[in-house]
Amino acid sequence: MKNNKTTKKIFDHVGLILLSALMIFPVLWWVFASFKPSGELTSTNLLPVRWTLENYIKGWHVTQDLTFGRFFLNTLLIVLTNVVGAVFTSSLAAYGFGRLNFKFKNFWFAVVMMTLMLPSQVTVVSQYIMYSKMGLVNTYLPLNLPYCLGGGAFFIFLMVQFVRGIPKELDESAKIDGSTTFQIYARIILPLLKAPLTTVAIYAFTWSWDDFYSQILYISTPAKYTVGLGLRMLIDAWEIQWGKLLAMSLVSIIPALILFFTRQKDFVEGVATSGLKG
Template identity: 40%
Template sequence: MKARMSLVYFLLVLGAGVFVIPFLWTVSTALKTSQEIAKDPVHLIPAKPTLENFPGAWHALPFTTFIGNTVFVTLLATLGTVLSAALVAYGFARFKFKGRNALFYTMLGTMMLPSQVTMIPVFLIWRQLHAIDTFIPLILPAFFGGGPFNIFLLRQFFLTIPHELDEAMLIDGASYPQIWWRLILPLSQPAIAAVVVFSFIGNWDNFEGPLIYLNSPENYTVAMGLRLFQDSFGTNMGQLMSASLIQIVPTIVIFFLAQRYIIKGVAVSGMGGR
């Protein structure tokens, strides 16, 4: 048994090492001078680490504007995702109505529909609404459903909350929206934290949406800014890796801060149907 567990841990560490190598290489390149990057053979550890690539990348393009746009879109889209997904999940978990299961399975079935299938029709809708080159297509859809995976995750967690608590609040005169806001959401913090992190990372790293709907550089998000930087300064590998770190560090920090809640929320949600 111990030998088997040791083998499992060895494979996990080995797999983690394989996945972390690209990140370490990015950090290493960002800390090197242009002369050291061009040296052969290449070394992972910089001989003389420097931070000059970071201000160079930051001022080469208006990354302050890109970061501001990304924060604005990400926070609003994440808020809309959490609220709408929690509300829909509450309906599936707490109310019995005709066709509930069929509707729920249909909602799950949309997860198998590639986004490329609806890309053109959705774009035409936003163009008719004169919303192209605005943040509306990146934010507004989050307030209408929150995504099937998030709904499923929260619904499964809501099922683990005893119905007797709802009945006690109903006896005390609470309405169903009050039960959702004052009982269900506070007790579902782990699952909500998981949805927040997934939504934050998805919106922060979203490249396809801004590529389709944003035309003006002053509206670009950091993902589009990084692509613009690559097209303009792609030969400067030190600054390119620094710009890449500017994009990915916030998501790494968010993930590690909420890792404990993510694991708990996903683990408990998997038991919701039992």
């Protein structure tokens, strides 16, 4: 019996290793291809015959006036604004739905949850017309406002689950001490939401960083381009600059990878326990 269990474990581990190797192979090819000169990109060799940083050096300088450094700064400005806005406004909205009593609360919460079923493509035309009439096209505000006005139904729902799980006796004790409603939120509720706040921050960061669709829709000036739009500049009607594209796309994912792996524990905790609260 013991030998059978050992054999099963061996086969399980071998199978997992093979599947992992199969899934990670395209990523390895991507990494190694970014160090290949243009003439080697079509070769079947995984490792470069001649290693070079040419793709990174030339790819960083998109034009004489624009570099990917500018695109990174533009993207970070958008992303950090979205992260702060989503963390604050979604927790504030969740506090209202999870703790306060007001007229038609359940109805409005149901309306918020119903927006989860609406694809973004359904509302994109009306949103663009609204932002255009407000004179916000070709600015970052259309990319920031959705995150700064509640952050979206998913973030609110995630927060509500945690807020409902916090004992209400803490609120009552704070009220006896003379705390206002906002002070209860800031001093009692918010410090206890570390896990969901981290999860919301990571989601807001990655979604904002990868939001190519909205960026290409609202931003038209190259000086305001984000990393995603900067990568698109390496593709034109006549040529795709594969070496530069591979190198810069690899660089573009580094911030998201650093954030995820450094805060992975809080992220997993927030997702795993969100369905257990309330």
